Amino acid sequence: xxxxxxxxxxxxxxxxxxxxxxxxxxxxxxxxxxxxxxxxxxxxxxxxxxxxxxxxxxxxxxxxxxxxxxxxxxxxxxxxxxxxxxxxxxxxxxxxxxxxxxxxxxxxxxxxxxxxxxxxxxxxxxxxxxxxxxxxxxxxxxxxxxxxxxxxxxxxxxxxxxxxxxxxxxxxxxxxxxxxxxxxxxxxxxxxxxxxxxxxxxxxxxxxxxxxxxxxxxxxxxxxxxxxxxxxxxxxxxxxxxxxxxxxxxxxxxxxxxxxxxxxxxxxxxxxxxxxxxxxxxxxxxxxxxxxxxxxxxxxxxxxxxxxxxxxxxxxxxxxxxxxxxxxxxxxxxxxxxxxxxxxxxxxxxxxxxxxxxxxxxxxxxxxxxxxxxxxxxxxxxxxxxxxxxxxxxxxxxxxxxxxxxxxxx
Numbered sequence: 001x002x003x004x005x006x007x008x009x010x011x012x013x014x015x016x017x018x019x020x021x022x023x024x025x026x027x028x029x030x031x032x033x034x035x036x037x038x039x040x041x042x043x044x045x046x047x048x049x050x051x052x053x054x055x056x057x058x059x060x061x062x063x064x065x066x067x068x069x070x071x072x073x074x075x076x077x078x079x080x081x082x083x084x085x086x087x088x089x090x091x092x093x094x095x096x097x098x099x100x101x102x103x104x105x106x107x108x109x110x111x112x113x114x115x116x117x118x119x120x121x122x123x124x125x126x127x128x129x130x131x132x133x134x135x136x137x138x139x140x141x142x143x144x145x146x147x148x149x150x151x152x153x154x155x156x157x158x159x160x161x162x163x164x165x166x167x168x169x170x171x172x173x174x175x176x177x178x179x180x181x182x183x184x185x186x187x188x189x190x191x192x193x194x195x196x197x198x199x200x201x202x203x204x205x206x207x208x209x210x211x212x213x214x215x216x217x218x219x220x221x222x223x224x225x226x227x228x229x230x231x232x233x234x235x236x237x238x239x240x241x242x243x244x245x246x247x248x249x250x251x252x253x254x255x256x257x258x259x260x261x262x263x264x265x266x267x268x269x270x271x272x273x274x275x276x277x278x279x280x281x282x283x284x285x286x287x288x289x290x291x292x293x294x295x296x297x298x299x300x301x302x303x304x305x306x307x308x309x310x311x312x313x314x315x316x317x318x319x320x321x322x323x324x325x326x327x328x329x330x331x332x333x334x335x336x337x338x339x340x341x342x343x344x345x346x347x348x349x350x351x352x353x354x355x356x357x358x359x360x361x362x363x364x365x366x367x368x369x370x371x372x373x374x375x376x377x378x379x380x381x382x383x384x385x386x387x388x389x390x391x392x393x394x395x396x397x398x399x400x401x402x403x404x405x406x407x408x409x410x
Contacts, residue, residue, distance in 0.1 A: 036075045040084055043068035048091045056100040062092040062114065069118055073125035081122030089115025145198040148184070153207055157183050160215050161384035164394065165238070165355060165377045168369055173394050175270060177238040177377070178216040179384050180208065196242075205244045213239050213258050217269065219387050221262040230395055238270035240300060243277035252289035259293070266294035272321065274301045284314050291316040298355070303343065312350060320347040324358025324378070330367045341371055 047064035054060040065088040073081035093111025098104040152158055161181055164173040182190040199205045220237040227234040245251055259266055271290060277283055278299070291297055298319035299312075303326045322343055329336050340356075347354045356368045359378030368376050385393065 036071070040068045040072050043071070044084070044087060044091060047088070048096065051092070051096055052100060056097045056104070057092070057106055058098050062096070065092055065118060066121060069122040070125050073122050074129050078123055078126035081126045082119060085118035085122040086115065088118050142198055142201060145195065146202045146204065149195055149199055149204050152182060152184070153204070153211065157185065158208070158211060159183065160212065160219070161386060162237070162390050163377060163384040164382045164390075165375050166381045167375055168373055173235065174233070175236045175238055175375070176390060176394075178212055180212050200242055200244050203244065205242045206248065209241055209245050210254065213255065217258050217262040217264045220268055221264045223391065224264070224268065226391055227395070232395055234268060235394060236268045236270050236296070238272055238298065240272045243274070243280050243283070246273070246277055246280055246283045246286045251286055252293060255290060255295070256293055267296065270296040270298055270319070272298040272300040275299050278315060287315050287317075303339075312346075317352055319355060320352045321355040321357050327356050327358045327364060328360070330364050332363070332367065337367060337371060344371060344373065
């Protein structure tokens with residue numbers, strides 16, 4: 001006998017049953033709200049029409065009404081199942097003759113009993129599938145988002161903005177950080193918080209990182225030529241990579257080819273990884289390979305993970321970026337500065353520079369100067385900008401008056 005009919009393999013049949021049940025439920029949840037309403041409405045109308053054409057309630061048992069009731073229970077839950085069951089009870093009761101030819105009406109006790117069955121079955125279905133609805137709904141949402149991301153990458157909906165990093169030592173902006181954005185055709189402008197988690201789950205993070213790396217290096221190469229033409233020092237571009245990217249065996253090769261493709265010196269590329277990525281098995285090897293290319297490595301969001309001190313000495317990092325959650329607590333009060341001061345001393349002892357992330361006001365900047373951070377970054381200094389706005393901001397002879405005054409105050 002075939003796989004589906006083996007009496008000696010109940011596990012296979014049980015597994016197949018679970019798979020079919022899950023697939024059916026998943027398909028119902030995946031149906032859009034309006035699509036589900038159309039299915040329910042057409043099923044109710046179709047059930048009534050079939051019974052009417054068959055000659056009435058005595059000619060055909062109205063079991064077809066269970067289809068829209070069960071679908072409503074699986075797609076929308078118990079309230080929708082109750083509403084659809086009541087509508088089905090009315091359609092299958094006072095609106096359906098016992099005998100169409102004789103125009104004989106039904107006995108109320110008969111159709112009320114049937115309505116009770118409709119309601120009971122609908123509520124039972126909603127109760128049974130309830131625990132599965134949340135994970136399946138999340139799965140469907142993730143799959144939809146994955147399709148949207150793929151489509152967005154293919155249609156050029158993703159773009160980069162750049163946020164300058166300010167040097168407290170010489171009042172300049174030597175680095176700009178590339179930040180990916182998504183101009184969603186329906187939802188509009190989206191930050192990475194709206195799509196990066198999904199991208200990591202479905203491995204689209206590799207395509208996104210390739211895009212960011214390529215576009216940032218291309219732009220940095222153009223800025224380098226412009227800076228040289230103006231007798232200015234070229235500024236570097238910083239790119240964030242994910243822990244998933246560190247799993248790629250050819251990561252360093254990809255980075256090297258991108259640098260060569262855009263004729264960008266490796267010292268003008270900074271790569272940032274979060275400290276949580278340092279705990280990954282192959283991260284130390286991957287970062288050493290990247291370091292051999294001559295690029296600058298930074299540990300981002302430092303102070304939010306669990307492996308900060310134990311892993312730091314294993315990695316060839318050049319810069320420590322202190323997380324904004326720690327910078328937000330900085331004030332003239334010495335007690336608020338203790339942790340940041342300790343991190344600065346730690347970084348210096350390991351030959352690393354420090355960046356204060358999330359500088360949102362003048363007080364934080366003043367305290368950052370007093371603590372002797374090397375660099376600072378945040379909305380108080382500059383918001384993320386489009387690539388076309390960067391040269392006017394960074395080239396001293398083209399600074400707008402308001403930006404010149406702001407830099408002088410810093």
